Amino acid sequence: MNEDEARVNLNIDRVRARPLPLKDDHVTLAHGSGGKASAALVEHVFMDAYGNDVLSQAGDSGVVATAELVQEHGTHLAMSTDSYVVNPIEFPGGNIGELAINGTVNDLAMAGAQPKFLTAGFVLEEGLAVSTLKTIVASMREAADKAGVKIIAGDTKVVPRGAADKLFITTAGVGVVPSNRTVGAEQVREGDVIILSGPIADHGMAVMMARGDLAIQAPIESDTQAVNGMVEALFTAAPDTRWLRDATRGGVATVCNELARATAKAVVLQDEGIKVRELTRAACDILGIDPLYVANEGTFLAVVPADQAQAALDALHTSGAPEATICGRIDAQPAASVVLVTGFGGTRMVDMLVGDPLPRIC
């Protein structure tokens, strides 16, 4: 058993007591991957400095922290932020602007919040075509309308040519959390069922194809979409929904590892419950990338009580997620680990991502 495996088997107290080591003196691409290096950077740099009650309880598929709940003046608010640096800025199925809106909407939805207001901060590279900027801004408006949110504030900075790559967007959002919703890893119980809202790995592979530096081409479209409507339907059908997470950077494997780590329970995935479209799987195979680690931008995992699982599934099927599946369950052992049960009945451990096979996909 190597050190990593040993760590995975630690219970939650010991995991918290012994954070991931930060071995690097300089930032590497792996620190942006959503995997182990990201977690180490967050723990050592950001949590150490910012640590407060709200942030310490946070967890996101993203990095530093996440949407978290704030009770203020009788209203439960959730707030979230995400930066977008995807390359290229336009790809089949979407662009950086749509991604920036949907991503923050989804982060809020994953906190059980109803997204209301967004802000957008732009860093533009000198020389960017105004027509490109207009296209991106227009699709942000469209995405916001579709998600039912308003963009109420923004900022633009321009840096000299070469000091940024075309365009970066950081969105932040505020949502309101209905008082009867409590989602979080601490709500998760043994026997709970895990639901996956749709096929995985489309976004990451669509962006890879769009870069055009691969020898293969395939018409794969990003799954970028706002999921707040589906989440509302889910809560109506399964009011005791325990935990929600969109499987962005690091993919399903990474968010399941975060869940296993936070609960000190086992996340047991069923291979047959995890759909991958044929073209996407073929592209992953050719590149030697496991689709479980590829980013999604409109696909999420939900943990629900077993007796509400069918209702949850039915609700998702009729609210925009026709391909939602039951993809696993929560067990006691192996503690703090993720295992995948294959179609042949075999099992394999699914570890956290190390390094970043697909940089700049969001």
Next chain:
Amino acid sequence: MNEDEARVNLNIDRVRARPLPLKDDHVTLAHGSGGKASAALVEHVFMDAYGNDVLSQAGDSGVVATAELVQEHGTHLAMSTDSYVVNPIEFPGGNIGELAINGTVNDLAMAGAQPKFLTAGFVLEEGLAVSTLKTIVASMREAADKAGVKIIAGDTKVVPRGAADKLFITTAGVGVVPSNRTVGAEQVREGDVIILSGPIADHGMAVMMARGDLAIQAPIESDTQAVNGMVEALFTAAPDTRWLRDATRGGVATVCNELARATAKAVVLQDEGIKVRELTRAACDILGIDPLYVANEGTFLAVVPADQAQAALDALHTSGAPEATICGRIDAQPAASVVLVTGFGGTRMVDMLVGDPLPRIC
């Protein structure tokens, strides 16, 4: 059309009827200056696409829009965002992290809000020293503590070496607006008095000096600071404060032009009421830059009713702005213009900034 909408439309009819032309096909550094080109970009690209009731009434020294008021669930919330790309990332008197906290705190304070919660999105260049990141993150925490706000969510992205310049930070913030406060250009009346909270041009010149590419050196420190405490004191002393604006990008000249444009009144500045520290003025003189156009990061303008001006000034003097001055007044003519009355009794028009003499100062 309700009364508010009517009023806003009246005030800016002349401006809106003839928006600034957007002549460029590509983004230039001038579009990030906070001046005329910025305003044109905002009007043609962002307002066209995002335009909604909240955003349309917005105005900020920054660009796209600003902190604006949202009534939701009985609470008046203000929300704001700002991106920071300052070069170098550390300079006398502060660093990019401190700037990012203070800037968003100040944007909220300028909307009459009490800042509460902040988010921070980081874009990191591969190769950035982790020790540098730790220093910046630590000073963000310190700045947040000093301003009385909590950093509750964040995100980190890493881009390959050369795709960004070291580190960009976008902060967003939420504040609560006490129900008895209404600030905005539409509140401004002829005869109102303009107060300036301190000496100007320190931030921009400090950053210029820190770049080390000038033949001159001077120990000038940035004025970066959170002003929310001063603003609270101001509202206590002058509850009918009409309008507030921190004189960031584009400096005092630009925000005064925005005020003149939004009110269709004259902003009459008195040269003797505008303090510039000796070293800062000398540096401006050598570089041929008018301090009125240089960015500040902890200095603001307030328009107050004439009969509350002395109380406002006294309150500022004892709440962290000992050098606050009365620097001008609101007149009817010349409409929609800014004039500066010099010590010799002469006057000159102060136009909006064209181009950007000091790129990447925030």
